[in-house]
Amino acid sequence: MKKATKRKKPSESAKAITRALVRAGKRARKTARMHGTSIVVSVNGKVVEKKP
Numbered sequence: 001m002k003k004a005t006k007r008k009k010p011s012e013s014a015k016a017i018t019r020a021l022v023r024a025g026k027r028a029r030k031t032a033r034m035h036g037t038s039i040v041v042s043v044n045g046k047v048v049e050k051k052p
Helices: 012-035
Strands: 039-043 046-050
Antiparallel strands (some): 039 046
16 A cells, blocks of 8 residues: 655745746736737647737
């Protein structure tokens, strides 16, 4: 029988990095909407363009 792996709580710096990445994504989508351009993202390992 396998032992259950114990997950560590994310550190404060990891939480701050996650918040910064979410904020950057929102800003990128807002900028793309303003200029009428697409956002390039990775979906299931493939690079695709999406309209925001």
